[in-house]
Each structure stands twice: as structure tokens, then as C-alpha cells.
Amino acid sequence: MSDLKVVADPGTHEIVLTRSFDAPRDQVFKAFTDPDAVASWWGFRDSKTEVAELEARPGGRWRFVGRDSNGGEHAFHGVYHDAVAPERIVYTFEYEGMPGHVLLETITFEERDGRTHMTDSSVFQSVADRDGMLASGMESGAAESMDQLDDYLAKG
Amino acid sequence: MSDLKVVADPGTHEIVLTRSFDAPRDQVFKAFTDPDAVASWWGFRDSKTEVAELEARPGGRWRFVGRDSNGGEHAFHGVYHDAVAPERIVYTFEYEGMPGHVLLETITFEERDGRTHMTDSSVFQSVADRDGMLASGMESGAAESMDQLDDYLAKG
Numbered sequence: 001m002s003d004l005k006v007v008a009d010p011g012t013h014e015i016v017l018t019r020s021f022d023a024p025r026d027q028v029f030k031a032f033t034d035p036d037a038v039a040s041w042w043g044f045r046d047s048k049t050e051v052a053e054l055e056a057r058p059g060g061r062w063r064f065v066g067r068d069s070n071g072g073e074h075a076f077h078g079v080y081h082d083a084v085a086p087e088r089i090v091y092t093f094e095y096e097g098m099p100g101h102v103l104l105e106t107i108t109f110e111e112r113d114g115r116t117h118m119t120d121s122s123v124f125q126s127v128a129d130r131d132g133m134l135a136s137g138m139e140s141g142a143a144e145s146m147d148q149l150d151d152y153l154a155k156g
Numbered sequence: 157m158s159d160l161k162v163v164a165d166p167g168t169h170e171i172v173l174t175r176s177f178d179a180p181r182d183q184v185f186k187a188f189t190d191p192d193a194v195a196s197w198w199g200f201r202d203s204k205t206e207v208a209e210l211e212a213r214p215g216g217r218w219r220f221v222g223r224d225s226n227g228g229e230h231a232f233h234g235v236y237h238d239a240v241a242p243e244r245i246v247y248t249f250e251y252e253g254m255p256g257h258v259l260l261e262t263i264t265f266e267e268r269d270g271r272t273h274m275t276d277s278s279v280f281q282s283v284a285d286r287d288g289m290l291a292s293g294m295e296s297g298a299a300e301s302m303d304q305l306d307d308y309l310a311k312g
Contacts, residue, residue, distance in 0.1 A: 013169040013279050059235045061215045079215045079235050081248040081258055090258050092237040092248065102237055102246050104260035106281055123169050123279045125262055 004146055006139050013130055015138075017120040019146050023153040025109040025116040029086035031149060032056075032107065041148040044068065044141055056083035062091065078102070093122070101129050160302055162295050169286055171294075173276040175302050179309040181265040181272040185242035187305060188212075188263065197304040200224065200297055212239035218247065234258070249278070257285050 007016045021028050031037045033056035043049040043066040052063040052075075063077040078092035081104075089107045094100075105122045124130040163172045177184050187193045189212035199205040199222040208219040208231075219233035234248035237260075245263045250256075261278045280286040 012167075012283075014282075059215045059217045079237050079248075081235050081250070082256075088256070090248070092235075092246070092260065094237070100238075100244070102260065102262070104248065104258065104279065104281070106258070121281060123260065123281060125260070125277060125279060127168075 002143065002147060002150070004143050006142070008130065008134055011127060013123045013125075013127055015122045015124075015130060015133065017118075017142055019118050019120075021116045021118065021150060021153055022114075023116055024114070025086045025111040027153060028109055028116040028118065028149075029089075031152060032089060033083055033085070037152065038064070041152040042066075042145055045144045045148065047074075053077075056080055056089065058082055078105075098132075101125060101132075103129070103133075158299065158303060158306070160299050162298070164286065164290055167283060169279045169281075169283055171278045171280075171286060171289065173274075173298055175274050175276075177272045177274065177306060177309055178270075179272055180270070181242045181267045183309060183312075184265055184272040184274065184305075185245075187308060188245060189239055189241070193308065194220070197308040198222075198301055201300045201304065203230075209233075212236055212245065214238055234261075254288075257281060259285070259289075 003020055005018045031041065035051040035054040038054060039049050039051045042064060047066040047068040050065045052065055054062045057080060060080040061077065063075065065073060065075045067073050075096040076093065077096065078094055081090040083089050087109055091105055092102050093105050094102045103122045103124045105120065107118060107120045110117045124133065159176055161174045187197065191207040191210040194210060195205050195207045198220060203222040203224040206221045208221055210218045213236060216236045218236065219231065221229060221231045223229050231252040232249065233252065234250055237246040239245050243265055247261055248258050249261050250258045259278045259280045261276065263274060263276045266273045280289065
């Protein structure tokens with residue numbers, strides 16, 4: 001059962017997602033930082049994700065390309081500021097359809113009662129950029145991604 | 157003459173500095189991305205800056221160490237998301253005295269009437285982090301840095 005929460009206070013630069021997973025945090029951290037794992041859950045359900053680059057270390061780059069069933073292609077890239085196993089990942093994020101617009105994303109993992117609690121906070125260069133991301137359907141994309149991650153984790 | 161402006165609206169994640177320089181933007185961009193140049197102007201006037209790393213390209217890392225006349229040492233580091241000569245630099249920034257607290261800084265340069273107009277926008281992971289940076293004397297540090305950059309640019 002999904003417990004995804006999305007908080008985006010009006011007039012701020014921030015979106016915060018929280019979600020829990022029925023898996024230890026080592027496994028969840030690995031699902032976010034291993035290229036093969038990411039390819040199997042990241043993005044919309046109606047889309048295949050190619051992980052073109054993913055090097056989870058300070059200065060490492062990442063680039064994901066999503067291809068949907070209508071032939072649409074959406075690419076994203078950024079650099080890792082930090083990847084501290086199994087607790088925290090900090091990276092930049094840019095959608096190549098809106099070049100030059102960058103956000104800083106911080107994901108932390110806490111383990112409680114055998115479950116992993118994720119907090120995923122993004123800060124945008126402007127409130128307008130943040131509002132644009134909300135309007136783009138980011139919330140449903142995140143929900144689909146997180147459900148696919150649940151399925152991936154259930155397979156062990 | 158300094159025209160430094162600092163805007164930090166209450167309750168937001170952002171600080172925006174604007175400043176102009178009497179130099180073409182090629183020269184200003186180089187002053188921000190060349191290790192020897194940065195060492196000669198970055199930081200407080202009462203401090204020497206060692207540029208331990210500076211590779212201005214996506215995924216490149218930077219690390220600056222400031223040493224003041226009382227023996228105090230303050231180090232900072234991050235990674236470049238982008239460095240697009242001569243118009244834009246986007247990087248992460250972490251003060252090693254507060255590990256784990258990261259901001260995203262975007263600096264843009266525009267040339268008008270022979271002067272370069274800089275906009276330097278930082279977004280923090282939280283409003284509390286932003287307020288902490290303001291309380292730390294960041295504004296006077298920025299003013300001293302910018303004045304030293306003026307002096308550096310005047311030498312050509």
C-alpha cells in the first residue's frame with residue numbers, strides 16, 4: 001500500500017516527497033544507486049528507462065532516458081554531490097526539455113521497524129520552476145515510480 | 157564603486173546577490189573558473205584562499221580552503237553541474253563546518269554598456285539553512301570578495 005505524501009507549500013522553492021518501503025535501507029539505497037536497478041523502476045509505467053550514465057559518487061554524473069509507447073523521449077541528467085550509503089544521496093537534476101533549469105534533490109533513508117522511510121526533498125532555482133514541475137504531472141510520475149520500486153523490492 | 161545588492165525574502169529558500177564589474181564578461185567568467193584567479197580574490201580580506209581543486213565542467217569538483225590570520229581554517233567544496241562560458245555557472249556548495257548542508261548556486265553574467273552584470277542565486281535545502289547562512293556574516297564576506305574581485309579585474 002502506497003503512503004506517498006507530497007508537500008509543496010505555496011510560494012516556496014521546495015517539494016518534499018515522503019514514502020516508506022517494506023525493505024531494509026541497504027536494499028533501498030542500492031535500488032537508487034545501481035544502474036540496472038534504476039532502469040527497472042524509474043519513470044512512468046508506460047515508459048522504458050535507459051540508464052545511460054550513473055556513477056553515484058561526488059562528481060559522478062547520471063543521465064536517464066525515458067521512452068514511452070508513443071515514441072516520445074524524455075531525458076534527464078545531473079551530477080552527484082554526495083552518495084553516502086545507505087543513508088543519503090544529494091544530486092542535481094535537469095530535464096533536458098527545459099535546459100538550464102536545475103534543481104537540487106536530497107534523498108534520505110531511515111530504517112524503522114524493518115521498513116525504510118524515504119524523504120526526498122527538491123529545491124528549485126525559482127518558485128516558478130517549482131510550480132512548473134508540479135503542473136507537469138510530476139506527482140503522478142513519482143507515484144508510479146514508487147509503486148514500481150515497491151514491486152522491484154518485493155522481488156528481493 | 158560597489159553596487160552589491162543582497163535580496164533574501166523572509167520565509168524563502170533563496171538568497172540573490174547582484175553586482176556589476178567594470179570588465180567584459182569573458183574576463184569575469186575566467187576570474188570565477190580559473191584556479192589561480194579564484195585564489196587571488198575569493199573569501200574574506202583577512203584570509204588566504206587555497207584552491208585545492210577546481211575543474212569547471214559538468215561533474216568537476218571544487219574545494220577552497222580559507223586560512224585567516226588567527227590560524228582559523230574554513231573549507232568549502234562542491235561539484236559543477238554546468239559551466240557555460242562566458243554566461244553561466246551552476247554548482248553545489250557545502251561548508252565543511254556544517255557537513256551535509258548543501259546549496260545550489262547559479263551565477264549568470266550579462267554584458268551591458270561594457271560592464272558585466274552578475275546575478276548569483278543560491279537555493280538552500282531549508283529556510284533554516286538559508287537563515288543560518290545570512291546570520292553567519294555571509295553578506296560581508298560576499299562584499300569583501302566582490303571588492304577584491306574588482307581589484308583583480310582592474311589589473312587586467
